[in-house]
Amino acid sequence: MAERIPRVPVREQDPKVRATNFDEVCYGYDEKEAMLEASRCLRCRNPRCVGACPVNVSIPEFIASVAAGDFRTAAAVIARDSSLPAVCGRVCPQETQCEGSCILGVKSEPVAIGKLERFVADWSMANGKAEVEKAPSNGLKVAVVGSGPAGLACAADLAKLGYEVTVFEALHKAGGVLEYGIPEFRLPKDRVVAAEIEEVLRLGVKIETDVVVGRTVTVDSLLDREGFSAVFIGSGAGLPRFMNIPGENLNGVFSANEFLTRNNLMKAYRHDYRTPVYTGHRVVVVGGGNVAMDAARTALRLGAETTIVYRRTEKELPARREEVHHAKEEGISFRMLTNPVEVLGNEKGWVTGLRCIRMELGEPDESGRRSPVPVPGSEFEIEADSVIMALGTSPNPLISHTTSGLVTDRRGCIVADENGVTSRPGVFAGGDAVTGAATVILAMGAGRKAAAAIRAYLSDKSAHCPGTSDGAVEKPAE
Amino acid sequence: MLSPAVCRMKVYAPRLASSALPGQFLIVIPEDHGERIPLTVSDYDPEAGTVTIVTQRIGVSTGEICSLGVGDRFSDVVGPLGQPSEFVGKTAEELAGERFIFIAGGIGAAPVYPQVKYLHALGAHVEVIIGAKTSGLIICREEMSAVCDALHICTDDGSEGFGGMVTGLLEKLVLEDGKRYTRAVAIGPMVMMKFASLTARKLGIPITVSLNTLMVDGTGMCGACRVTVGGRTRFACVEGPEFDGYEVDFDEAMRRQTMYRVQEHDAEVEYEHECRIGRTPSGQGVDRDGERRNA
Numbered sequence: 001m002a003e004r005i006p007r008v009p010v011r012e013q014d015p016k017v018r019a020t021n022f023d024e025v026c027y028g029y030d031e032k033e034a035m036l037e038a039s040r041c042l043r044c045r046n047p048r049c050v051g052a053c054p055v056n057v058s059i060p061e062f063i064a065s066v067a068a069g070d071f072r073t074a075a076a077v078i079a080r081d082s083s084l085p086a087v088c089g090r091v092c093p094q095e096t097q098c099e100g101s102c103i104l105g106v107k108s109e110p111v112a113i114g115k116l117e118r119f120v121a122d123w124s125m126a127n128g129k130a131e132v133e134k135a136p137s138n139g140l141k142v143a144v145v146g147s148g149p150a151g152l153a154c155a156a157d158l159a160k161l162g163y164e165v166t167v168f169e170a171l172h173k174a175g176g177v178l179e180y181g182i183p184e185f186r187l188p189k190d191r192v193v194a195a196e197i198e199e200v201l202r203l204g205v206k207i208e209t210d211v212v213v214g215r216t217v218t219v220d221s222l223l224d225r226e227g228f229s230a231v232f233i234g235s236g237a238g239l240p241r242f243m244n245i246p247g248e249n250l251n252g253v254f255s256a257n258e259f260l261t262r263n264n265l266m267k268a269y270r271h272d273y274r275t276p277v278y279t280g281h282r283v284v285v286v287g288g289g290n291v292a293m294d295a296a297r298t299a300l301r302l303g304a305e306t307t308i309v310y311r312r313t314e315k316e317l318p319a320r321r322e323e324v325h326h327a328k329e330e331g332i333s334f335r336m337l338t339n340p341v342e343v344l345g346n347e348k349g350w351v352t353g354l355r356c357i358r359m360e361l362g363e364p365d366e367s368g369r370r371s372p373v374p375v376p377g378s379e380f381e382i383e384a385d386s387v388i389m390a391l392g393t394s395p396n397p398l399i400s401h402t403t404s405g406l407v408t409d410r411r412g413c414i415v416a417d418e419n420g421v422t423s424r425p426g427v428f429a430g431g432d433a434v435t436g437a438a439t440v441i442l443a444m445g446a447g448r449k450a451a452a453a454i455r456a457y458l459s460d461k462s463a464h465c466p467g468t469s470d471g472a473v474e475k476p477a478e
Numbered sequence: 479m480l481s482p483a484v485c486r487m488k489v490y491a492p493r494l495a496s497s498a499l500p501g502q503f504l505i506v507i508p509e510d511h512g513e514r515i516p517l518t519v520s521d522y523d524p525e526a527g528t529v530t531i532v533t534q535r536i537g538v539s540t541g542e543i544c545s546l547g548v549g550d551r552f553s554d555v556v557g558p559l560g561q562p563s564e565f566v567g568k569t570a571e572e573l574a575g576e577r578f579i580f581i582a583g584g585i586g587a588a589p590v591y592p593q594v595k596y597l598h599a600l601g602a603h604v605e606v607i608i609g610a611k612t613s614g615l616i617i618c619r620e621e622m623s624a625v626c627d628a629l630h631i632c633t634d635d636g637s638e639g640f641g642g643m644v645t646g647l648l649e650k651l652v653l654e655d656g657k658r659y660t661r662a663v664a665i666g667p668m669v670m671m672k673f674a675s676l677t678a679r680k681l682g683i684p685i686t687v688s689l690n691t692l693m694v695d696g697t698g699m700c701g702a703c704r705v706t707v708g709g710r711t712r713f714a715c716v717e718g719p720e721f722d723g724y725e726v727d728f729d730e731a732m733r734r735q736t737m738y739r740v741q742e743h744d745a746e747v748e749y750e751h752e753c754r755i756g757r758t759p760s761g762q763g764v765d766r767d768g769e770r771r772n773a
Contacts, residue, residue, distance in 0.1 A: 239699070249730055251737050255701040
């Protein structure tokens with residue numbers, strides 16, 4: 001019965017128009033559309049979507065409330081498990097998570113869970129959020145390093161449990177990758193990111209910007225000198241990778257991080273900001289992830305003819321399907337099975353093109369994807385006056401190098417178990433700092449698990465500390 | 479004001495002041511919509527909670543910094559960033575046999591000062607060359623004299639001290655005056671550091687340089703600051719800013735510094751234009767975006 005209603009399409013900005021502006025691509029559902037789409041949910045007794053969600057949002061429950069028109073209850077259901085629903089509704093890879101396991105997807109289209117989550121979050125922002133229950137303060141201080149999705153989720157949970165949480169952010173604005181990485185047209189900064197952060201602040205969390213942990217302060221000094229009982233490291237994976245091919249340091253070659261930071265955090269695309277940015281007329285973006293799509297679509301909006309080169313095929317593109325679809329609609333060309341071997345430049349040291357080689361897919365590698373192999377003698381050139389490398393990022397070593405007793409693996413990731421417990425007592429970690437570059441929702445999930453682990457650790461510690469009845473912990477004797 | 483275009487100020491930033499060490503830098507954002515401008519720490523006082531910065535008015539953003547008065551505040555100040563100088567943490571005994579020669583070009587004297595002061599306090603032998611176009615542009619003369627064993631001045635126009643380039647003076651000190659140095663440190667414009675490194679190599683003196691590359695975040699995120707050192711790409715903001723002068727590819731580094739020249743120029747033209755016609759400045763792009771002012 002329900003299957004007879006097709007998935008309700010979501011209204012979007014016209015591709016030709018949006019290719020020239022930074023306004024949000026997707027308008028989202030209105031109330032009627034949301035209720036209609038919500039009515040498609042089968043309310044499975046054993047909902048696979050919940051298990052496929054990294055933070056286990058009670059999806060059929062909130063969708064039932066949407067279908068009934070009770071959006072406030074829907075928001076409250078989501079808020080139990082997610083502190084950033086307006087963000088997740090927009091940037092989660094739903095097709096591989098909740099929607100990917102929706103039973104409706106077997107025969108037709110899955111329920112648009114992401115769009116419904118976004119609708120509920122936006123509705124709730126517009127109509128006043130419900131008060132969140134919060135335990136009275138227990139006087140214990142916990143430091144959170146990084147104000148990205150992992151840090152915000154951890155901070156929000158700890159604050160609800162009554163801890164005094166201070167988040168330290170290295171940049172001048174809170175939000176981490178939500179602020180510097182994901183563009184405005186996909187995740188509006190003031191309307192969504194700032195609003196969600198405001199919710200976290202409302203729980204009593206303090207955010208200190210311009211503090212580089214590992215430089216301004218260290219994890220050791222936070223624990224030993226500033227009176228924090230535990231530290232959560234959610235510092236992300238900010239270190240850009242390059243290909244190490246000739247010509248990569250020519251003028252006009254950028255990391256996607258630099259290009260996106262200048263535009264997103266530093267607002268170079270706006271005339272009322274001072275940040276310079278060089279875009280070029282023909283931009284080639286190397287890589288196939290969400291960051292590559294974001295960089296390419298930003299360059300396009302700044303007026304460049306933009307091409308994405310990727311060494312595997314479209315099927316292996318790690319980006320969200322929607323982003324690839326949007327990029328194509330906007331007029332970005334894709335060159336698959338193509339890998340750069342050299343960046344070409346002129347006598348002044350500026351980029352003029354890329355020498356690439358054709359690839360073919362060979363045997364599956366350790367990630368299970370068929371690994372690309374160069375086709376001998378197939379080299380060719382692509383003209384470009386700007387090249388943006390979007391090859392992934394790894395964790396910044398700043399914190400691990402300055403924290404005693406913190407074990408990292410060979411990729412520089414902090415070693416932590418599934419609850420965020422690291423080699424150092426009192427120090428927890430999660431998100432990209434542990435996993436390497438992944439998704440917003442996985443980072444949030446890790447932040448939440450770590451918050452629970454921090455609570456367990458501090459309760460255990462106070463239980464072993466005589467004379468502290470109300471949960472106030474004294475430093476145990478050395 | 480240290481000279482017509484150079485200003486010095488103390489900034490209240492207690493955490494930064496108590497963590498700063500010689501060789502490190504910081505980033506300021508002059509006003510809300512501004513750029514992140516890297517500047518070298520030229521002194522720090524953990525007790526007063528202040529750091530001292532020296533800025534040369536080159537473009538719109540540095541102009542804004544220089545126009546701040548006592549009691550004004552930056553939108554943001556973050557640091558210390560980068561690695562401390564190599565000698566930081568060494569003991570007086572370890573430094574006993576060393577004879578340092580610092581080569582400061584232009585306002586490079588400002589970042590040289592905390593290094594010299596630090597070494598002097600440990601009893602190390604330190605001499606300093608300060609070079610500038612003309613006598614009136616020499617900064618930090620008195621402070622530097624107080625903390626070094628010998629201060630050598632040189633000016634391009636010969637108006638004070640040795641007439642000529644810092645490299646000429648270094649050669650004279652070693653070859654004619656018979657001075658012996660075990661370690662040189664050069665801080666100044668990229669081109670000056672390039673030639674200082676060539677001269678030091680010729681004289682057989684190991685040399686450290688402090689690279690004022692472009693930067694955005696200053697924490698290793700953007701890679702704008704990448705430089706080739708010994709054939710490998712390094713990030714000046716987290717692995718530097720100080721590197722072995724023999725190993726740095728200065729030509730590439732100088733070329734990369736010019737990346738945003740066009741936008742910088744446009745911004746200045748727009749800024750001046752708007753100032754003339756009496757509108758509020760809202761220039762996009764600006765002076766040397768993030769190029770740390772060594773001179």
